[in-house]
Structures are given as C-alpha cells and as structure tokens.
Amino acid sequence: MTSRLDSPSTLCAAFRATASAYPDNIALRTPDDSVRYTWRQYSDKVRSLAAGLAGLGVQHGDTVGIMLTNRPEFHLVDTAAMHLGAVPFSIYNSLTAEQITYVLGNAGNRVMICEEQFVPVLRKALGDTKVEHLVCIDAKPEGTLSLDDVEAAADPSFDFEATWKAVQPSDLLTLIYTSGTTGPPKGVELTHANLITEIESTSTILKTGPDDRIVSYLPDAHIANRWGSHYSSIYTGMQITTLDDLKQAIAVLPSVRPTLFGAVPQVWYKLKAAIDKTLAEESSPVKKKLALWAIDVGRKRARLQSDGKPVPKSLEVQHAVADKLVLSSIRAKLGLDQVRVAVTGAAAISPEVLEFVLALGIPCSEVWGMSETSCVVTMNRPDAIRIGTVGQVVPNAQVKLAEDGELLVAGPLLMHGYRNDPEKTADTIDRDGWLHTGDIAEIDADGYLRLIDRKKELIVNAAGKNMSPANIEGALRAACPMLGGAVAIGNDRPYNVALLALDPDGLAAFAEQHGLTGTHEELAQHPVVLDFIEKCVQEANTKLSRVEQIKKYSVLSTVWEPSGDELTPTMKLKRRPIDAKYAEEIDGLYAAG
Numbered sequence: 001m002t003s004r005l006d007s008p009s010t011l012c013a014a015f016r017a018t019a020s021a022y023p024d025n026i027a028l029r030t031p032d033d034s035v036r037y038t039w040r041q042y043s044d045k046v047r048s049l050a051a052g053l054a055g056l057g058v059q060h061g062d063t064v065g066i067m068l069t070n071r072p073e074f075h076l077v078d079t080a081a082m083h084l085g086a087v088p089f090s091i092y093n094s095l096t097a098e099q100i101t102y103v104l105g106n107a108g109n110r111v112m113i114c115e116e117q118f119v120p121v122l123r124k125a126l127g128d129t130k131v132e133h134l135v136c137i138d139a140k141p142e143g144t145l146s147l148d149d150v151e152a153a154a155d156p157s158f159d160f161e162a163t164w165k166a167v168q169p170s171d172l173l174t175l176i177y178t179s180g181t182t183g184p185p186k187g188v189e190l191t192h193a194n195l196i197t198e199i200e201s202t203s204t205i206l207k208t209g210p211d212d213r214i215v216s217y218l219p220d221a222h223i224a225n226r227w228g229s230h231y232s233s234i235y236t237g238m239q240i241t242t243l244d245d246l247k248q249a250i251a252v253l254p255s256v257r258p259t260l261f262g263a264v265p266q267v268w269y270k271l272k273a274a275i276d277k278t279l280a281e282e283s284s285p286v287k288k289k290l291a292l293w294a295i296d297v298g299r300k301r302a303r304l305q306s307d308g309k310p311v312p313k314s315l316e317v318q319h320a321v322a323d324k325l326v327l328s329s330i331r332a333k334l335g336l337d338q339v340r341v342a343v344t345g346a347a348a349i350s351p352e353v354l355e356f357v358l359a360l361g362i363p364c365s366e367v368w369g370m371s372e373t374s375c376v377v378t379m380n381r382p383d384a385i386r387i388g389t390v391g392q393v394v395p396n397a398q399v400k401l402a403e404d405g406e407l408l409v410a411g412p413l414l415m416h417g418y419r420n421d422p423e424k425t426a427d428t429i430d431r432d433g434w435l436h437t438g439d440i441a442e443i444d445a446d447g448y449l450r451l452i453d454r455k456k457e458l459i460v461n462a463a464g465k466n467m468s469p470a471n472i473e474g475a476l477r478a479a480c481p482m483l484g485g486a487v488a489i490g491n492d493r494p495y496n497v498a499l500l501a502l503d504p505d506g507l508a509a510f511a512e513q514h515g516l517t518g519t520h521e522e523l524a525q526h527p528v529v530l531d532f533i534e535k536c537v538q539e540a541n542t543k544l545s546r547v548e549q550i551k552k553y554s555v556l557s558t559v560w561e562p563s564g565d566e567l568t569p570t571m572k573l574k575r576r577p578i579d580a581k582y583a584e585e586i587d588g589l590y591a592a593g
Contacts, residue, residue: 007200010192011173012083012164014235019043022210022237028072029241031252035072039237042076047160048151049080055153056111056133056145060085060166063109063175065131067091067100067118069244070216073137073147075230077113078220082173083164089175089187090221094563097124099185103177104129106187106419116141169193175419176223176371187419188371190223197412198227198374199235201394205379206260206341206365210237214260215252217243219569224346227375228262247505250274253335261342265349265477266571268364272356273481273506275330277513294326298359306358306387327361336362341382343367347572348451348470350478351388352543358385366390368451372428372435373397374413378449389448399449400434407441407449408434457575459490465547472496472550473573475543480536482506482529485560485567487578488550489586497589498553499582500533501560521557530555552589556582 008014019027023040030036037045058064064081066088068074074090081088091103100121104112110132114122116139126134136144145153173192177185214233218225233240241256243249249263250271282288297318304311311319331337342364344354349366357364365380368390377399380391393399397411410433417425429435440452452458453468460466472488476498480486484503490496502524510516510532511523523529533555541549560566566578579586 050083051154051158052150064088065109065112067114070242085167087172092569100125189416194374201396212238294322297322302358350474352478392447405440475540479540495551524557
C-alpha cells in the first residue's frame with residue numbers, strides 16, 4: 001500500500017525513492033518476459049538515457065516527443081527526460097502526418113522518439129517542425145539515432161544528481177493533447193505538483209503498492225494511462241506489464257493476473273459479449289441454467305448494494321453458492337480473479353453492463369475526470385459503488401454546479417493551462433479559479449455525481465424535450481455487443497434516430513457463429529445481421545423512455561476507427577463531423593416522416 005514518511009514533491013524524487021526501496025523487484029516487463037527491468041535496472045537506464053538526452057541538447061523546460069506503442073522503453077525514455085526537468089509527451093499512434101505536424105508545432109520539441117513503424121509518417125510530418133533528432137528504439141533507419149547512440153552522446157561531466165534535484169514541483173511534467181472533438185487538439189500543461197496531488201488524492205481511495213500488478217495497454221498519450229500506470233508505478237512501486245496491442249488486452253489477463261485493471265467502456269462491452277457468447281454456445285442445459293442463475297444472483301446483490309439497501313441473508317447464502325460454483329470460475333478464466341479494484345472511465349458506461357461486471361464479483365468503480373484536471377476528480381469507492389454515478393469527489397478537489405447545471409471544478413489538480421493559448425485557458429478557467437467542464441451533472445445528497453451529458457451535445461427535440469444522447473447510446477451498446485459505434489440524433493427533430501457502425505471483430509464472430517461469409521461491408525447488410533440488430537434496438541428501447549427511444553436507424557457498412565472521421569483517438573464521438581458526413585443518411589431517416 002502507498003506509504004511514505006516524506007511525501008515527494010516531484011515525480012523525480014518519487015522515482016528515486018521507489019527505486020531505492022525496491023531495487024530487486026520487477027518494475028517493467030512484457031507479457032512473455034522477453035523484456036524485463038528491475039527497479040535498479042530501470043534506474044540505471046534512466047540515468048544513462050538522461051545523460052544522453054542532455055548530450056543531444058535537451059535542457060530543463062524543453063519538450064521531448066514520444067510515439068511508441070506500450071512497451072518498457074516508453075517508461076525508460078519518458079522518465080529519463082523527466083529527470084532533466086524536460087517535458088516528455090506522447091502522441092497518438094493513429095495520427096496522420098498533418099495532425100502530427102500540428103501537435104509538434106505546438107509542442108516545439110527538437111527530439112522525437114519513435115518505433116520503426118512510425119518513421120515513414122514522421123518523416124512526412126517533421127518538415128515544418130523544430131525536430132532535429134529522430135530516435136528510433138527498435139531499428140536504425142537512415143537518418144535516425146538508436147538508444148545506444150543517445151547514451152553515447154552523454155557528456156562525462158553531466159551531473160545527474162544535481163539536475164534531477166533542480167526539478168521543482170511547479171515545473172511542467174507532461175503535455176496531454178486533447179482528442180479534439182470540436183477542433184484542433186489543445187496541449188494541456190500538467191506539472192509535477194498536479195500529478196503528485198492527483199496520485200495522493202486517489203491513493204486515499206485506491207491504495208496501491210509494490211505487490212500490485214497492472215497491464216499498460218491504453219495509449220500513453222491519454223492522461224488515464226499516464227496516471228493509472230506510469231506515474232502511479234513511479235510513486236508506489238507497482239509492477240507494469242506493457243502490452244503493445246490493445247486488442248489483446250482481454251486475452252493477456254490470464255497470464256498476468258493483475259491486481260488492478262483499468263479499462264474504457266468498450267473493453268467491458270467486449271468482455272460481456274464474450275461471456276454472453278460462451279453461455280449461448282454452452283451445450284449442457286444444466287450448466288447454462290446454473291451460470292445464468294449465478295449471474296442473476298450476482299446482479300441482484302450488486303443492485304441492492306448500489307442502492308444502499310441491506311442484502312437479505314438468504315441472498316447472501318445464494319451468492320456464496322453462486323460464487324463458489326460459477327462466478328469465481330468465470331473471474332479465474334478471465335484472469336481477473338486477483339483484481340482488488342477495477343476502474344472504468346474516459347466515457348460513460350452503460351449501467352446495465354456495469355451491473356453485469358459487478359455481478360461477476362469484479363469490483364469495478366466508475367470514475368470521472370479530464371486531462372485538464374490531471375485525470376480523476378470523482379471516484380466510486382470500491383466498498384460503496386453506486387451504479388449510474390461517477391462517485392464522490394476525491395480529496396484536494398472541489399466541485400459545484402453552475403446555474404445551468406454545468407459542472408465546475410477547482411483545486412490544485414487543475415492544469416497549468418493550454419500550451420501557447422492563454423485565451424482558451426481563460427475561457428476554460430474563470431477568474432475565481434473554477435474550471436468549466438462542459439458537462440451537465442447532478443450531485444445527490446450523499447455527494448455522488450451523476451453526469452447527464454456534454455452541455456453542447458444534449459438533444460433538444462422539436463417539442464423542447466431535453467435528452468442525453470450518451471444515455472441512449474449506452475442503452476444501444478449494452479443491448480448490442482456487435483456495435484463499434486452508435487450515435488443518437490434528434491436535435492430539433494420530431495423523434496430520435498441512430499447511426500450504427502459494427503465492430504469488425506464482433507461482426508466476424510457473429511458471422512462465424514451463424515455460418516455467414518463475406519466482407520465486412522457485405523456482412524453488415526446481411527439479412528441475418530440486420531434482423532439481429534433490429535432485435536437489439538428493440539431491446540434497447542425497452543430501457544428508454546418513450547421520447548428517448550430510437551424510431552429509425554441505419555446500419556452503416558463502414559468501420560469507425562480511432563482518429564478517423566467519426567471517433568477521436570480515445571473513442572469519443574465526433575458529433576459535428578458525423579452530422580456532416582452522414583447528412584444524407586440522416587435526412588433519409590426523417591424523409592418518410
């Protein structure tokens with residue numbers, strides 16, 4: 001568990017203390033253990049890489065760009081740059097050359113660290129930037145430096161100890177480039193003090209330590225993974241297993257058996273879909289009936305606990321039997337049997353799916369936060385989870401609602417500002433120090449926060465009824481595990497319609513199960529698939545009020561990919577671009593009246 005006599009004031013100080021306390025513990029590893037670093041080895045590598053980066057001219061306050069998949073080298077180079085007082089930042093691997101040029105132009109970095117697979121797109125992007133050194137960690141294409149070259153660039157007179165000790169809490173630690181749902185990404189500047197406060201605040205609720213294990217598979221360009229694995233590991237000594245393929249996240253869990261697990265809702269949807277598929281294919285009627293009974297018992301117990309109601313003794317007895325016979329086996333098969341706390345965030349999760357996860361005995365806490373708030377601001381305590389909420393405010397943060405219901409946040413978690421954009425910074429954080437989140441919310445008598453939707457994204461239909469598209473889309477995603485994207489539309493319209501994009505993996509699994517063949521485009525319009533989608537939409541409608549229900553919809557043949565026209569790198573919907581791109585389809589859904 002997190003325990004320090006003297007709280008470090010910077011992540012550099014935290015790293016030195018952790019490496020000193022647990023030198024022989026494994027800090028970083030790959031799933032197959034082909035690469036692994038103890039804290040001592042991690043520390044030694046940070047020292048040599050920091051000296052090498054300094055030899056390339058990286059100084060206090062300089063930015064260092066990183067474009068890597070999740071692998072141990074990310075932690076090595078990021079932490080090394082941090083010890084110089086530099087500002088390492090990651091960019092999404094799915095960005096186009098044009099997008100990369102914009103981000104690096106805003107960051108102003110002279111060093112870029114990458115993998116060989118990203119060298120071609122970076123070569124296209126770097127022309128109008130300040131980048132002088134392109135470092136490739138896994139090969140040496142022409143014109144690049146290797147990590148060995150970086151270490152060889154060190155000046156023998158470089159004073160590592162003096163350099164990292166000169167880093168101050170107010171110094172910038174990283175830049176987080178927002179996903180850009182409504183325009184170009186903004187560079188959120190976060191300091192050492194911001195993240196130290198964030199870690200200490202969340203640690204009062206989610207205690208971690210050197211015996212904990214976590215899988216790092218979400219992008220390090222997102223604050224969630226930087227806080228949840230990178231910085232938290234530096235502070236507490238927990239072990240990180242890096243996974244360079246997000247699609248393998250569920251598959252790798254049985255070999256890692258993490259004690260902590262963080263995921264976006266899409267991962268939980270796929271997990272539920274996999275279990276539903278297994279149950280549907282169960283050949284033994286007795287085993288299938290037992291499993292469904294056990295999950296139902298788990299649901300009832302989770303719902304009562306969420307509602308703050310006592311669980312009858314008879315249900316506790318049933319649950320003990322259900323857990324012993326079924327639920328514990330499901331958790332073990334998933335590799336989540338040792339998880340103490342799981343977290344879901346970055347987007348709203350369907351309450352029905354969260355209830356299912358809790359029913360399995362996985363203590364999954366929904367959280368809420370922003371890049372601008374150093375990550376988590378509200379969190380469900382693992383022993384007091386309230387389904388449908390994002391929990392209560394963490395220490396060192398304050399929240400309140402504006403007159404129109406917009407959620408405001410204040411406290412030392414707030415960003416330093418947007419990079420090179422004082423005007424947008426002033427528009428976001430008012431003179432009294434309150435950050436305007438753009439989210440409409442409610443706060444109950446117990447301090448639990450319930451998000452309604454984004455302020456600018458609420459559906460107001462032709463009759464003046466306000467609705468949350470995220471709530472409608474959540475119902476659709478919960479009812480149909482095959483969906484890769486769903487957007488509800490109804491602003492100024494007489495009723496709601498939806499555009500539905502299918503997940504390639506989910507569609508392929510469905511096709512195999514039903515003996516269907518064809519391309520993604522062909523399968524998306526197959527009568528059997530369309531019939532299944534129709535049933536799913538009708539099921540979703542039973543969870544919605546009459547005015548919220550989807551009256552018409554279109555199943556698209558296209559695939560919605562992160563960083564594409566429809567989704568940000570973090571899988572948030574780009575609503576305005578979707579409205580423009582699919583205007584003809586949307587108008588067609590309303591044409592018949």
